[in-house]
Amino acid sequence: MDFRLTLAAMMLLAACGGSPWVEDDGSGNGGGDGGGSDTSTAVPDAVKVNLRSIAYNPANGGSLQVNLQGLQSSPEAVAFRRDSSLDIQGYRAFTYQETGLQRKYLALVRENERGNLRVAAVADGGQFNRHFGGTTFARIDAYTRPNLSNGTEKGQFSYAGTYAGVFVPGDTANNTLPDALRPNQTLRVRGDALINANFANDLVNGGVDNRWLLDSRGRRIDLNGDGTLNAEDQLTAIAFPSTQMNKSGRFVGDVEFAGDPNLSIGKVAGLFGGRGATDVGGTLVINPIGGESDIWEYGAFTLPRCDTAGASPLCNPR
Numbered sequence: 001m002d003f004r005l006t007l008a009a010m011m012l013l014a015a016c017g018g019s020p021w022v023e024d025d026g027s028g029n030g031g032g033d034g035g036g037s038d039t040s041t042a043v044p045d046a047v048k049v050n051l052r053s054i055a056y057n058p059a060n061g062g063s064l065q066v067n068l069q070g071l072q073s074s075p076e077a078v079a080f081r082r083d084s085s086l087d088i089q090g091y092r093a094f095t096y097q098e099t100g101l102q103r104k105y106l107a108l109v110r111e112n113e114r115g116n117l118r119v120a121a122v123a124d125g126g127q128f129n130r131h132f133g134g135t136t137f138a139r140i141d142a143y144t145r146p147n148l149s150n151g152t153e154k155g156q157f158s159y160a161g162t163y164a165g166v167f168v169p170g171d172t173a174n175n176t177l178p179d180a181l182r183p184n185q186t187l188r189v190r191g192d193a194l195i196n197a198n199f200a201n202d203l204v205n206g207g208v209d210n211r212w213l214l215d216s217r218g219r220r221i222d223l224n225g226d227g228t229l230n231a232e233d234q235l236t237a238i239a240f241p242s243t244q245m246n247k248s249g250r251f252v253g254d255v256e257f258a259g260d261p262n263l264s265i266g267k268v269a270g271l272f273g274g275r276g277a278t279d280v281g282g283t284l285v286i287n288p289i290g291g292e293s294d295i296w297e298y299g300a301f302t303l304p305r306c307d308t309a310g311a312s313p314l315c316n317p318r
Contacts, residue, residue: 035200039248043136044250046267047285048068049298051134054120058111064094066107066122070132073098080107086216088190091164091300095172103127104173107185108164112302113310116141117281119300125184126169133168135283140275141250142315146199147275156198158306159280160314163208165189165299167288171216182229186222188214189216189235190287192314195280195302197245197272205242207258209299211235211288235288240268249277255286264288270301272285 008211055065055077061084067077078096086093090110097104118140123133126248148155170187195206211234213221236257243253249272254264270282281302288297306315 007249021235023082038246040246041139041178041248041250042270043138043283044252044267044269047130047135047269049134049285050132051120051122051136054107054136054306055121056108056109056111056118058092059240061107062092062094064092064107064109065121065177066094066096066105068105068122068132068134071103072096072105072132072216077296079126085218086188088164088188088214089162092295093161093188095193100174101177101181101183103132103183104165104185108166108188108300110164110300110302111140112273113304114141114274114279117271117302119270119281119283119302121166121298121300123166123168123186123296123298125171125173125186131168131296133166133285133296134239135285135300137270137281137283137300139271141273142275143271143273143277144275145249148200149170150182153307156196157277158315158318159195159206159257159303160198160306161303161310162312163189163191163193163211163299165191165284165297165300167213168272168298169317190214191235191298193241193303193315195282195301195303201278202245204245204253205240207237207239208299209237209258211237211250212217228254236290238265238284238286238288245272249273251282253266256286257290260290267298278305279303280305283306 019129052067064080078300080094080096091108093203094107103124105124109120111118119137121135167187168185171186173183191208203230239258245251250271266286268284273279289295
């Protein structure tokens with residue numbers, strides 16, 4: 001099934017009052033902070049959603065086990081299958097579908113180059129009017145705040161790199177079933193992310209641009225169907241307005257469409273990592289299409305600081 005037809009059908013249903021791919025809250029997970037103290041490093045419920053936990057080993061190409069509250073698998077936690085064909089520039093892809101009659105899940109996971117942060121996003125593509133998904137992030141090595149002093153990049157820093165997302169819904173995952181019974185698979189999103197942080201005032205802001213939907217072969221999708229790939233086919237850029245970080249380097253904030261302030265389309269959260277806050281990692285859960293509350297994106301980013309080894313080409317010139 002062509003993605004453009006899927007999206008058009010969804011928009012038609014939404015206009016008629018339908019709700020084809022509502023986010024399912026599983027056992028009733030709320031939108032609370034999930035541990036909001038001034039030193040918390042917990043993943044907030046607003047981005048955790050249905051995801052209980054992951055177990056990830058990056059060795060030998062990576063292995064992943066996922067524990068998700070929903071219709072995922074026979075055991076609570078199950079090993080996903082590595083699928084390198086769906087990788088996005090350092091974000092490793094894993095899939096799971098117990099049978100062809102059931103939901104098909106995609107997970108994108110990344111442990112950064114310095115080995116101090118890990119991020120993940122996972123979701124199924126939807127079936128029977130609902131989908132399940134969530135994100136997580138973790139600090140896996142020591143963290144210290146930077147020592148502040150006068151001068152450029154002595155207390156205010158930029159972090160840049162690649163963003164990866166799981167987009168719901170995508171194409172059908174089983175063409176043999178009647179239309180209303182088919183599980184759907186997800187699509188992927190690739191973008192360029194930038195985070196600016198001020199450690200003197202404990203403030204964070206940022207965003208993601210050049211947001212392309214990718215098909216199963218990694219090709220950019222001609223979203224408007226005019227036969228030409230250009231900026232009009234990109235998903236709308238998103239912004240993370242200024243939000244506070246706590247004493248442990250965690251932040252939680254709103255996500256907006258770039259150029260459309262004060263209209264929240266979801267939440268972003270994350271952690272700084274490394275000695276001197278050399279890296280940042282985080283995740284988000286948003287409605288990526290304006291006016292469509294039934295289309296979802298679960299995204300992740302882990303970005304090195306622009307004045308450190310391994311900095312992104314996006315950092316220069318600065």
